[in-house]
Amino acid sequence: MQSVEEPHHLHPGQSPSGLEQWLISGKLSIKEDNHQQSSAFSWLQNHEDFDIAINGFLGHGSSRIFGNGNRATLEQGGSPPLSASSPSELSSHFFGQSLPVESLFFWIRGLPDPQLPVYDATFNENGTYSSFRQEGWTLTFRSQTTVDGFLLPSSIHARKDKLQLKIIVKQWQPEASH
Template identity: 35%
Template sequence: MNFNRATMNFNFAQTRPLIPVINLRPALPTALSLVLVLLLNACVSQSPMPAHHEAPPLPQAPSIQSDWNNYQQILGSIEFWQVQGKLGIRTSSDSGSAYLNWEQQPKEFAIHLSGPLGQGSVWIRGDQSQVSLERAGEDTLYAATPELLMLNAMGWWLPVSDLYYWVKGIPAPNKPVDNLTHNSDGTLLSLQQNHWQLSYPRYQQLNGWHLPSKVIARYQAPGQDSDIKLTFIIKDWQLNNTSSDDASPDKASSDKASTSDTTLSGSP
């Protein structure tokens, strides 16, 4: 999948985490349906991405078992990275999925969501002053942060800044951690932070770095029956322009890869 970057300069590492505070309102099912319709039925042109900045050499990974604090600090500080795969969204009344391409540079990021065979397109792009959301046939929306952008566009609050760290298999820094557990090899098995419960059934390795192949994030609003579940199936990781294409899978739990990973709609 070609990932066309836009002019988004938003340094997650230097700002507060964006994703972990979801406000589940009655408009959520309608908003989710709107997103899926846009993804599956709309078409939008994609402008070429700016040239990539030269990434520094990939740092050596500390021992994840014996030096966890240093490991997560260095991994969290890596500012050139990219993930490709699928994103599944499920609520108590609706579900859907989209292809995901998230590319990050020190002062730029672009998240591209698309439907099957490239149909439809939603872009979330930003810089240090604003973030934009582009949808086919719709005016481009702008906000100061990705959270506010999602709140204004969809009526619900999604923690994009925390996902910057969670998707790497580490807690978001400078926020309390309610609970976490590790696998026997030192990788993160589960994490509870900022009202979200995350689990990491499977990993892959990239030059000594253990990177999630599957992330499940759940949120339930206090005192409400409604909840939301995000499932990331990551097929390819890049750190500092080093790809995991040739990396061998790293078994981090009893969960095994299966064909059901590519079918995210309505998954439990």
């Protein structure tokens, strides 16, 4: 096990660990065995408040998962809203699998979740994480982009057992406001 460390070649102010507000858009794909679903998504994050819109996943039309550190709500199609104490609880209702949504807050920025042990961490030449393992998930960051001085992942692949999650970020807007 390795401790969670800041990437060591970045200057202060460029580290994505301080980034707690953003608007991103891209594509999300989940594959298990021979079944694959993909969708466009957007994610607005303002410190603990989040609002994730997912379009067309599993035939649900437009869906939203939103909330804060204490509560999460799922709205999809014409169904009544469903609430839970965390977005991970809601993920099994929406995706059919429990996904580590709280850890995605860190993983989307190319960082390990500081609340979890880190295994097998590898680094790029610029000091950012290339890959690591957490909670049985193997994370690989295949490409990066620089936006407003932040070096951020644009392609994230996560695998746990037979489940594969791929996130392609097409647009990063750090420090977006509500």
